[in-house]
Amino acid sequence: MKQQEVFRALADPTRRAILKRLQKGALSAGEIGAAFDITGASLSHHFAVLKQADLVRTERRGRSIVYSLNTSVMEDLTRVVLDLVPARRPRGDDR
Amino acid sequence: MKQQEVFRALADPTRRAILKRLQKGALSAGEIGAAFDITGASLSHHFAVLKQADLVRTERRGRSIVYSLNTSVMEDLTRVVLDLVPARRPRGDDR
DNA sequence: GCAATATTTAGACACTTGTCTAAATATAGC
DNA sequence: GCTATATTTAGACAAGTGTCTAAATATTGC
Secondary structure, eight states, X not given: OOHHHHHHHHTSHHHHHHHHHHTTSOEEHHHHXXXXXXXXXXXXXXXXXXXXXTOEEEEEETTEEEEEEOHHHHHHHHHHHHHHSOOOOOTTOOO | OXXXXXXXXXXXXXXXXXXXXXXXXXXXXXXXXXXSSSOHHHHHHHHHHHHHTTOEEEEEETTEEEEEEOHHHXXXXXXXXXXXXXXXXXXXXXX
């Protein structure tokens, strides 16, 4: 996992929103773009950042390019974040 | 939780390293700084970003200022990240 | 109160980022 | 092969970021 790229990718709210939309399944660039008030070029830039972080995968389907989440990197991210949070002690563990 | 501030704070590797060091317990600015090859002024800037995100708390102790993790925000963060990862299906749940 | 120590603030600078418009590329369907 | 549609690339620009040096502020111990 390219940790730095992943955290950088998550730093932008538009990119987090894109990831959110992809949770429910793959979407084409156009379908994703419909929800945002920025140009396709800007969107494309965000896709590039997400791809560089390996957070999304792409696949051409006819005229469209379809984006989907790379769940394994998302899960790696979960682990890294959990690792950043101090260990929680189970109830009763009064070391 | 100031989501945007938190993600922005995490985007920098020095700040993630600071949080890591604080996992084991509170440290003064000087103690933290000893581990990094940047000026105190730059360190102070990173502390400000972490404070703005509410990721750390400060307390003056004599001549030093002691930093500690704000674990509740860290836990909020965990939830937000988990929420970004598509639901994992328990084994055997073949919907 | 003064000097020493610890940290922050102010201001500057190079670099990066998010956005845009315009142009380029790729595919489909006639 | 054209034309229309979908997306990316190139280049520009304002705003933001991480770093620095120098100066300011706060606290301690004499």
